[in-house]
Amino acid sequence: MAVYTKLSEANINKILEDYQLGELIKFAGIKEGIENTNYLLETINNNFIITIFEKRVDTKYIPFYFEVMTNSHSKGIDCPVPIKDKNGELVKKIKNKKMAVFGFLEGNSKKKWNKSDCFMVGQKLAQFHLANINNKLKAKNNFSLNFWNKIYSNCFNKFNNVIPNSLETISDEINFISSNWPKNLPKGVIHADLFPDNVFFKKKKISGFLDFYFSCVDFLSYDLAITVNAWCFHNYKFKDDFFMSLISGYQSVRKLETAEVNNINILLRGASLRFLFTRVYDYLIGHEGKFLKKKDPSEFFNILKFHTKVDLAKQYFD
Numbered sequence: 001m002a003v004y005t006k007l008s009e010a011n012i013n014k015i016l017e018d019y020q021l022g023e024l025i026k027f028a029g030i031k032e033g034i035e036n037t038n039y040l041l042e043t044i045n046n047n048f049i050i051t052i053f054e055k056r057v058d059t060k061y062i063p064f065y066f067e068v069m070t071n072s073h074s075k076g077i078d079c080p081v082p083i084k085d086k087n088g089e090l091v092k093k094i095k096n097k098k099m100a101v102f103g104f105l106e107g108n109s110k111k112k113w114n115k116s117d118c119f120m121v122g123q124k125l126a127q128f129h130l131a132n133i134n135n136k137l138k139a140k141n142n143f144s145l146n147f148w149n150k151i152y153s154n155c156f157n158k159f160n161n162v163i164p165n166s167l168e169t170i171s172d173e174i175n176f177i178s179s180n181w182p183k184n185l186p187k188g189v190i191h192a193d194l195f196p197d198n199v200f201f202k203k204k205k206i207s208g209f210l211d212f213y214f215s216c217v218d219f220l221s222y223d224l225a226i227t228v229n230a231w232c233f234h235n236y237k238f239k240d241d242f243f244m245s246l247i248s249g250y251q252s253v254r255k256l257e258t259a260e261v262n263n264i265n266i267l268l269r270g271a272s273l274r275f276l277f278t279r280v281y282d283y284l285i286g287h288e289g290k291f292l293k294k295k296d297p298s299e300f301f302n303i304l305k306f307h308t309k310v311d312l313a314k315q316y317f318d
Contacts, residue, residue, distance in 0.1 A: 003029035003030070003031060004036075005054070005097060007094070011095075012039070015099075021041070021043050022043035022045030023044045024041065027039050027042070028040050035057065036051050038050065040104075049101070049103075050102075051102060052094060053100075053213075057213045058142060064137040064138065066090060068189055069082065071131060072209070075132075077124065078207060078209070079210065080104070082101070083100075083103060105210065106200070113231070115245035117231075118231050118242045118245040118246040118249065119249035120206050121231055122224075122227070122248065123249035123250065124206050125191070125223065125249075126251075126252075129254060135189055139217060140217065141192065141216040142216070143274055145270075148277055151280070151281055155280055158280075163297055169304070169308070170276075170304075173269060176266075176269075181266065182267070184259070185222075185257075185263060186260065187218060189217055190215065190217070190223035191214070191223055192214040192216055192218070192226060194227045219267065220254075221256065221263065221267055222267050224247075224256075229268060229300070247316070262313060263313075265311040269304060282294055
């Protein structure tokens with residue numbers, strides 16, 4: 001949710017002409033995030049979000065993303081829902097980029113959270129998995145093993161420049177994961193990016209999920225691993241009570257299968273590599289600006305190193 005594409009008031013009013021959202025009062029670019037351009041609109045009727053899809057979003061999967069949002073919302077997982085224009089269309093164009101208008105999600109993300117919040121996150125993630133288990137549309141995970149190997153090959157000579165003395169660990173890990181990545185775990189629609197900034201809270205309860213543009217079909221427990229890495233570390237230190245709460249919340253809705261538990265360590269390591277590699281790529285290729293701050297790749301390098309030394313399945317599930 002960064003501001004890559006600048007819109008004027010005239011641009012905004014031109015968009016509103018195609019919808020029945022009411023007269024514009026004010027608008028502002030949303031500065032947080034790194035993927036798409038987002039604007040908050042306040043009209044005489046309500047608040048809305050304009051999203052302009054930028055380079056990293058695979059626009060051919062937009063119907064899939066919209067199905068996930070609409071279906072999740074219908075099953076009690078609140079989230080922004082795309083709004084049709086006067087002609088019944090969900091996707092429009094602005095400045096040669098695809099865009100859509102969404103309802104506004106009440107609440108705010110948390111900068112600090114506790115184990116009770118983690119329980120709710122795990123619980124709501126499992127509800128999301130079950131809500132979307134029978135979706136008709138599919139999307140592959142473009143940021144899985146093949147992507148990791150590609151980034152590894154392309155950045156091989158640069159890892160040590162970004163994170164000193166990291167190449168040996170990363171090389172060992174990509175070889176290990178390539179040889180041991182599981183093949184037959186339960187699959188379904190996953191969020192794949194459930195970081196704290198993508199979960200809104202209101203009155204101490206989760207008010208909804210945001211940012212479904214990495215959603216795809218993959219192992220449900222891989223999504224859980226991504227979420228554990230995002231919520232259960234603080235200042236590079238693992239919070240075991242946060243982990244136990246998040247897992248307990250998840251299993252209060254959907255019980256993990258034995259194979260998922262047995263593979264949780266490698267899933268956590270793969271989830272670490274996924275965000276380590278995209279952050280390294282963004283560090284090397286991305287453009288930092290007024291509304292975009294690059295995220296530190298070393299955060300996920302340290303999380304990866306933790307998981308190579310500690311098998312949480314043996315520590316907490318035995």
